[in-house]
Amino acid sequence: DGGITQSPKYLFRKEGQNVTLSCEQNLNHDAMYWYRQDPGQGLRLIYYSQIVNDFQKGDIAEGYSVSREKKESFPLTVTSAQKNPTAFYLCASSTGQGVYYGYTFGSGTRLTVV
Amino acid sequence: GQQLNQSPQSMFIQEGEDVSMNCTSSSIFNTWLWYKQDPGEGPVLLIALYKAGELTSNGRLTAQFGITRKDSFLNISASIPSDVGIYFCAGQENYGQNFVFGPGTRLSVLP
Numbered sequence: 001d002g003g004i005t006q007s008p009k010y011l012f013r014k015e016g017q018n019v020t021l022s023c024e025q026n027l028n029h030d031a032m033y034w035y036r037q038d039p040g041q042g043l044r045l046i047y048y049s050q051i052v053n054d055f056q057k058g059d060i061a062e063g064y065s066v067s068r069e070k071k072e073s074f075p076l077t078v079t080s081a082q083k084n085p086t087a088f089y090l091c092a093s094s095t096g097q098g099v100y101y102g103y104t105f106g107s108g109t110r111l112t113v114v
Numbered sequence: 115g116q117q118l119n120q121s122p123q124s125m126f127i128q129e130g131e132d133v134s135m136n137c138t139s140s141s142i143f144n145t146w147l148w149y150k151q152d153p154g155e156g157p158v159l160l161i162a163l164y165k166a167g168e169l170t171s172n173g174r175l176t177a178q179f180g181i182t183r184k185d186s187f188l189n190i191s192a193s194i195p196s197d198v199g200i201y202f203c204a205g206q207e208n209y210g211q212n213f214v215f216g217p218g219t220r221l222s223v224l225p
Contacts, residue, residue, distance in 0.1 A: 006156075033212075042118075042202065042217040043157075058212075090156050102147045102204070102213065105156030 002027045006091050006106035012114050013078070013085065021076045021109045023091035030095060032074035033103065036060060037088040046089075049074055078111060086113050118205055118216035126222045133190040135219045137203030145206040146186040147213065148177050152199045160201075161188070193223050 004025040013019045023032065031050045035043040045058030049068040063082025068074055074093075078085045088110050092103035119138045127133055137146070145164055149157035161172050163179035163186060170177055174191045186203055200220050204213040 035215075040217070043215040045212060048212065092156075102145075102159050102162055105149075105158070107156045108154070110154070 004091060004093050004104055004106040006089075006109050008109060009107070011109055011111045013111060015113055016080045018077055018079050019111065021078070021089055021091075021111070023074045023076065023106060024072055025074075025093045025104075025106075026072060027093055027104060028071075029093035029104070030071070031093060032068070033092040033094075034058075034064070034066065034074070034076045035090040035092065037090060037108075043090065046076065085111055087111060118203060118214055120201075120203055120216040120219050122219060123217070124220040124222070126224060127193055128224050129193060129195060131193055133193055133197070133221060134187065135189075135201060135221075136185060136187045137205070137216050138185045139205055139214075140184070141205075141207050142183040143205035143207055144183075144209055145213075146177070146179050147204040147206075148175075148186070148188050149202040149204065150199050151202065151218070157200075157202055190221075193221075195223050195225065197221060198223050 007022045033048040034046040044060050046064050047066040049055035052071050055066050055068050065077045088108050090108050091106040094103045147162050148160045150160050151157040161170050161177040166183050167181050168179040176189045178187045200218040202218045203216040206213045
């Protein structure tokens with residue numbers, strides 16, 4: 001079955017460390033997105049990519065980095081520069097023309113700084 | 115940037131009751147989406163709306179694209195325990211643009 005897979009489901013990070021969250025999709029979607037979700041808040045866009053080797057900053061990109069070397073993969077690195085990284089992170093994808101059709105989301109990664 | 119407002123913020127209802135929630139924007143949108151998020155999971159698309167006045171159903175769920183194009187409504191009939199979760203609206207101002215998400219309505223269903 002086609003879908004979008006995020007790993008790991010839970011991640012613990014020590015302060016000052018970088019961590020990378022994985023996102024893989026086999027839906028043949030062109031566009032991929034990373035969102036951050038905090039309790040009681042909506043989804044805030046971190047980065048998005050509409051084609052391979054290209055990506056744009058979203059509303060809260062500071063302290064994060066991404067790469068898009070393959071169509072299927074869009075990893076997110078949470079750097080030590082991110083002051084409050086504890087959150088639930090969601091990856092999503094959509095067809096290139098079809099941001100019109102909305103996004104398919106992964107099941108999320110919960111990052112906790114310890 | 116654009117912001118969407120959702121109301122109510124949270125609601126507690128008895129099993130079997132009907133539910134209504136809405137989403138409003140200061141901008142005109144071309145597309146409205148409604149998602150449901152179960153605890154600890156990613157949102158799942160429930161209904162997509164593409165033109166003003168459109169009324170679309172998905173089982174016990176019915177959503178409407180407001181005629182002003184600045185709002186949308188979601189109704190759930192005869193609620194059941196598995197309806198528990200957070201319901202998000204998302205709007206797209208122009209085709210091809212990223213969607214903007216509302217803060218969500220948290221629904222609790224009491225047996």
